[in-house]
Amino acid sequence: MIEAFGLSKHYGAKTAVYNLSFQVRPGIVTGFLGPNGSGKSTTMRMILGLDEPSSGTVTIGGTSFRRHPNAARQVGALLDAKALHGGRSARNHLLCLAQLSGIPKRRVDEVLDIVGLRSVAGKRSKGFSLGMGQRLGIAAALLGDPRVLLFDEPVNGLDPEGIRWVRQLMKRLAAEGRTVFVSSHLMSEMALTAEHLIVIGRGQLLADQSVKEFIAANSADFARVRTPDTEPQLREKLTAALAEAGGRVDPEADGALRISGLPLPRISDVAHAADIRLWELSPHQASLEEAYMRMTQGAVDYASTAVPGGQPAGPGQPPHGTPPHGMPPHGTAPYAMPQGAPFGAPAAPGGGFVPQPPQPPQTGFGPPPQGPPAAAPAPVQQPTSDPEDAR
Amino acid sequence: MSTPYAAPQAAPAAPGPHGGVDHRPARPVEQSTHLGHAIASEWTKIRSVRSTIWTLAVMFALVVGIGLLTALALESGPYAELPVLGGGLFGMMLGQLAIITLGVLTVTSEYSTGMIRTTMTVCPKRTRVLTAKAIVFFALTFVMTLAATSLTALIHSAMLEGKPLSPYHDLNVGADPSQAVETATATSQQWLQATVGVSLFVALLGLLSLAVGTLLRSTPGGVTTMLGLVLLPFLISLFLMTESTRELGDALREYSMLNGLSTLYHMPFEFTEDASQVNGWPLLGLLAAVTAAALIAAYARISTRDV
Numbered sequence: 145m146i147e148a149f150g151l152s153k154h155y156g157a158k159t160a161v162y163n164l165s166f167q168v169r170p171g172i173v174t175g176f177l178g179p180n181g182s183g184k185s186t187t188m189r190m191i192l193g194l195d196e197p198s199s200g201t202v203t204i205g206g207t208s209f210r211r212h213p214n215a216a217r218q219v220g221a222l223l224d225a226k227a228l229h230g231g232r233s234a235r236n237h238l239l240c241l242a243q244l245s246g247i248p249k250r251r252v253d254e255v256l257d258i259v260g261l262r263s264v265a266g267k268r269s270k271g272f273s274l275g276m277g278q279r280l281g282i283a284a285a286l287l288g289d290p291r292v293l294l295f296d297e298p299v300n301g302l303d304p305e306g307i308r309w310v311r312q313l314m315k316r317l318a319a320e321g322r323t324v325f326v327s328s329h330l331m332s333e334m335a336l337t338a339e340h341l342i343v344i345g346r347g348q349l350l351a352d353q354s355v356k357e358f359i360a361a362n363s364a365d366f367a368r369v370r371t372p373d374t375e376p377q378l379r380e381k382l383t384a385a386l387a388e389a390g391g392r393v394d395p396e397a398d399g400a401l402r403i404s405g406l407p408l409p410r411i412s413d414v415a416h417a418a419d420i421r422l423w424e425l426s427p428h429q430a431s432l433e434e435a436y437m438r439m440t441q442g443a444v445d446y447a448s449t450a451v452p453g454g455q456p457a458g459p460g461q462p463p464h465g466t467p468p469h470g471m472p473p474h475g476t477a478p479y480a481m482p483q484g485a486p487f488g489a490p491a492a493p494g495g496g497f498v499p500q501p502p503q504p505p506q507t508g509f510g511p512p513p514q515g516p517p518a519a520a521p522a523p524v525q526q527p528t529s530d531p532e533d534a535r
Numbered sequence: 536m537s538t539p540y541a542a543p544q545a546a547p548a549a550p551g552p553h554g555g556v557d558h559r560p561a562r563p564v565e566q567s568t569h570l571g572h573a574i575a576s577e578w579t580k581i582r583s584v585r586s587t588i589w590t591l592a593v594m595f596a597l598v599v600g601i602g603l604l605t606a607l608a609l610e611s612g613p614y615a616e617l618p619v620l621g622g623g624l625f626g627m628m629l630g631q632l633a634i635i636t637l638g639v640l641t642v643t644s645e646y647s648t649g650m651i652r653t654t655m656t657v658c659p660k661r662t663r664v665l666t667a668k669a670i671v672f673f674a675l676t677f678v679m680t681l682a683a684t685s686l687t688a689l690i691h692s693a694m695l696e697g698k699p700l701s702p703y704h705d706l707n708v709g710a711d712p713s714q715a716v717e718t719a720t721a722t723s724q725q726w727l728q729a730t731v732g733v734s735l736f737v738a739l740l741g742l743l744s745l746a747v748g749t750l751l752r753s754t755p756g757g758v759t760t761m762l763g764l765v766l767l768p769f770l771i772s773l774f775l776m777t778e779s780t781r782e783l784g785d786a787l788r789e790y791s792m793l794n795g796l797s798t799l800y801h802m803p804f805e806f807t808e809d810a811s812q813v814n815g816w817p818l819l820g821l822l823a824a825v826t827a828a829a830l831i832a833a834y835a836r837i838s839t840r841d842v
Binding site: 216230232 | 566567568572573575576577579580583584585586644645648649650652653654655656657658659660664839841842
């Protein structure tokens with residue numbers, strides 16, 4: 145069990161993590177999601193006592209990490225696959241870590257077998273591929289047979305087979321009753337591995353819910369409707385008719401319409417009643433990846449609401465750790481649309497400086513307002529306090 | 536996947552300690568770890584990287600090699616130009632640079648590779664890690680330099696003892712000039728200082744480098760700082776020869792690290808009439824005090840700063 149309460153970390157004027165509270169429970173894999181630079185690694189370092197929180201506390205099994213009498217028997221961690229001396233052989237690397245926590249030498253060969261590195265154990269880790277480095281890091285995390293495991297981006301650099309192996313390993317470790325906390329910036333990977341998700345963006349909590357809830361809350365169904373290209377007036381007519389029927393209509397770039405809030409037969413009925421021919425009427429589901437993008441985009445938005453509507457500022461970086469606070473809302477929108485938000489652009493209506501909470505406006509197909517409250521709003525409702533006062 | 540290592544998905548199936556549904560409710564009571572574990576770990580670390588082997592080998596070769604060449608050169612002269620064991624100084628002046636490098640690297644290589652985060656995750660007691668590093672490093676370098684200095688001293692003693700004293704270099708003469716021996720010889724105090732004393736001095740210098748490395752967390756920064764500390768006071772003193780600055784220059788020269796080493800070889804920079812007054816221990820004590828202060832600073836730094 146990992147418990148964080150009001151965890152914050154400032155580096156000078158930069159806020160990496162702000163007021164983060166969550167629990168990671170044993171017996172399941174908990175995914176820790178966030179774009180690059182959202183504070184995942186900083187949070188992991190604070191859990192492991194490497195970085196001292198600016199405020200707040202974090203405990204593992206009720207004790208702060210640095211107070212554990214034998215930390216390695218309690219907690220195993222893979223922070224960075226390359227966090228080792230490249231001139232040392234894999235076996236010696238593991239041996240020195242085993243000795244440090246009083247673990248018998250034979251355990252080194254056991255974990256080498258588990259990760260499949262036995263045959264290269266005598267080679268210097270300098271020559272290892274990133275994937276082999278990840279395996280060695282995982283071996284080090286498993287050395288103490290710990291009850292709590294933290295993995296920071298464990299599938300980085302692994303080939304598909306390695307990724308599957310890591311996925312199975314995580315699930316098995318969790319099934320053994322351990323607490324498994326895995327960070328990733330890939331929603332798709334977490335959807336397959338994790339049962340519970342903690343999503344952060346720009347150092348703040350965006351979601352803390354099970355994967356099932358996350359999917360239910362975020363992957364709204366929609367229909368795509370296409371009217372004959374030759375008669376654009378039909379499209380406008382249909383838009384009006386569907387809006388009247390209570391649907392939400394968003395035009396897509398290629399001329400199709402994205403309809404949410406209406407079942408397919410109803411759309412067909414409405415079109416028929418209005419005497420409109422359809423070239424396409426197809427059911428769709430927004431992917432988790434899209435939902436995640438939309439959510440993390442929300443974390444970014446209120447710092448960059450100045451983006452003029454309909455002008456996505458190019459393939460902007462995903463949020464990059466700029467502090468949410470103390471940043472002028474009329475900033476120059478360093479990042480706008482993430483590449484992933486596909487159909488979005490035109491919807492953002494007012495280029496105003498309104499850090500308005502509920503709706504991430506850019507993406508035109510957001511969940512209907514009455515949808516489950518879980519997701520995006522969270523960060524924006526955070527008090528926009530001065531970073532200073534958190535110390 | 537053409538992996539050179541075993542098929543990964545096969546491994547989990549093996550009934551290892553992680554296999555199956557071993558919830559291990561009956562885990563043995565976890566014993567806490569102690570300094571001994573950290574020392575064993577640091578010993579594994581220091582012996583398993585090439586930089587250790589290289590720096591110690593270079594030190595050994597420089598000290599013994601240059602010592603041998605010096606002995607050969609001195610042997611060809613008609614008189615004993617130096618104290619019998621004094622020729623060891625020249626090799627050690629270079630050899631100490633290797634120890635400084637190793638001392639800095641012992642800590643900074645962990646920071647530059649990121650290994651320190653792994654270490655601190657396994658053992659969150661940071662001061663214990665630093666203590667273990669200091670002990671292992673100090674013991675290893677002391678033993679290695681003691682071997683090098685002893686071998687050199689034996690060579691010098693075998694080749695140079697008994698040479699007639701030069702009338703102008705009376706350093707070996709006893710307290711009473713009338714009792715002056717005619718041939719060069721090394722007293723037991725000279726032996727002790729040129730072997731144990733010098734080895735302690737160089738190992739302490741390495742320990743100081745280790746502390747500086749902990750403070751700076753940078754290999755180039757640490758090595759440069761240490762080189763400056765060893766060489767600059769003496770070099771600066773050479774420019775302070777004018778009347779007004781002479782006192783400062785003399786002090787810099789007297790307390791420079793080079794003079795500390797040189798004095799242990801009974802060749803202090805300031806010429807002393809009475810050779811029996813030459814004593815390297817006080818300057819060794821000074822270095823020990825400086826090292827202790829730097830280590831205290833390093834402890835404070837490592838326990839408070841983020842890794």
